[in-house]
């Protein structure tokens with residue numbers, strides 16, 4: 001892929017934004033977790049992330065993570081923590097998934 005002058009190799013070429021201050025907000029491609037189940041008809045993904053950088057506002061590239069329409073940015077150390085948290089979450093989600101469909105317990109016996 002051709003890298004445009006003044007842009008990062010990861011830039012999503014049409015999505016970088018030129019602000020009125022003449023600062024460029026560089027944006028990478030979206031990484032999306034689609035909404036499914038009861039929220040599957042929503043237009044927004046459940047979660048999405050992308051690389052972003054505005055030289056005048058932040059010294060380094062960050063990862064912007066948005067849950068529906070609420071978002072925040074993470075530097076490298078914060079992204080490492082977020083990744084570890086996701087791995088823990090996925091482990092828990094897989095364990096819960098394995099327990100779906102288990103037979104209901106027998107009725108509890110009430111002792112007086």
Ligand SMILES: [Zn+2]
Pocket residue numbers: 006007008011012016025026027
């Ligand atoms: Zn760019």
